[in-house]
Amino acid sequence: MTLSSTTPRPLVAGNWKMNGLSAALDEARAVAAALDQKPAAARVAIFPSALLLHRLAETVEGGAVLVGAQDCHGKASGAHTGDVSAEMVVDAGGTMVIVGHSERRTDHAETCAQVAGKVEAALAAGLEPIVCVGEPLEKREAGQAVTYVVEQIRNSLPASLTGQAFNVAYEPIWAIGTGHVASIDNIVEMHAAIRAELVAKFGEQGKVTPILYGGSVKPDNAREILAAAEVGGALVGGASLKAKDFLAIIEAA
Numbered sequence: 157m158t159l160s161s162t163t164p165r166p167l168v169a170g171n172w173k174m175n176g177l178s179a180a181l182d183e184a185r186a187v188a189a190a191l192d193q194k195p196a197a198a199r200v201a202i203f204p205s206a207l208l209l210h211r212l213a214e215t216v217e218g219g220a221v222l223v224g225a226q227d228c229h230g231k232a233s234g235a236h237t238g239d240v241s242a243e244m245v246v247d248a249g250g251t252m253v254i255v256g257h258s259e260r261r262t263d264h265a266e267t268c269a270q271v272a273g274k275v276e277a278a279l280a281a282g283l284e285p286i287v288c289v290g291e292p293l294e295k296r297e298a299g300q301a302v303t304y305v306v307e308q309i310r311n312s313l314p315a316s317l318t319g320q321a322f323n324v325a326y327e328p329i330w331a332i333g334t335g336h337v338a339s340i341d342n343i344v345e346m347h348a349a350i351r352a353e354l355v356a357k358f359g360e361q362g363k364v365t366p367i368l369y370g371g372s373v374k375p376d377n378a379r380e381i382l383a384a385a386e387v388g389g390a391l392v393g394g395a396s397l398k399a400k401d402f403l404a405i406i407e408a409a
């Protein structure tokens with residue numbers, strides 16, 4: 157997808173992680189129905205498991221909910237048992253993909269170079285990526301959070317993103333699934349540093365690339381987080397699993 161010249165709408169993305177069986181399609185259906193009744197200011201996307209992606213895409217087809225995958229391989233096809241290619245995501249009805257989530261970087265030892273390769277593969281297939289970055293607790297405690305994340309941005313975003321629609325998500329690892337949300341000061345400081353790096357790397361385009369915050373975003377803190385400087389949306393894990401909570405976050409954007 158090529159870049160639009162207008163300022164992007166905020167993006168509220170629900171990352172279901174390794175949660176959700178067939179019955180979870182009802183939650184997606186409820187989100188789609190609510191947005192149909194009352195269109196949201198934000199763009200809304202759901203990232204279910206790879207196995208549910210096709211059915212979810214069919215469930216919400218024609219409505220406001222975008223669908224994406226939680227990961228894709230860096231190669232277009234081949235002998236990579238258990239992996240999913242970007243083209244398969246498109247074939248199943250997805251238009252977006254999350255790459256470089258900290259759980260992939262940790263559980264599967266994904267490096268920034270591999271993440272950049274996945275971004276290339278996503279773009280080649282026509283997917284809009286959300287590239288995740290975020291520091292572990294020890295880097296924050298050592299006062300190295302900003303340097304660490306800026307380095308991740310430098311190494312995870314290939315130059316081929318120039319002119320393409322993409323998003324960055326800042327997710328401090330210590331805030332994911334823990335209920336410990338980063339302070340607004342932490343968020344503003346980091347988003348400013350990411351913005352500066354995006355502008356250095358992509359010029360004018362870098363000024364408008366949405367930078368999402370992720371890490372324990374809930375209905376009761378979403379409004380304040382989404383209103384913070386340079387926060388262009390939210391990547392929501394736990395609170396995206398129930399339509400009611402996810403809709404409350406969408407409403408706050």
Ligand code: PGA
Nearest residue numbers: 332333371372392393394
């Ligand atoms: P959480 O997950 O909202 O459950 O903290 C966020 C994420 O990892 O995307």
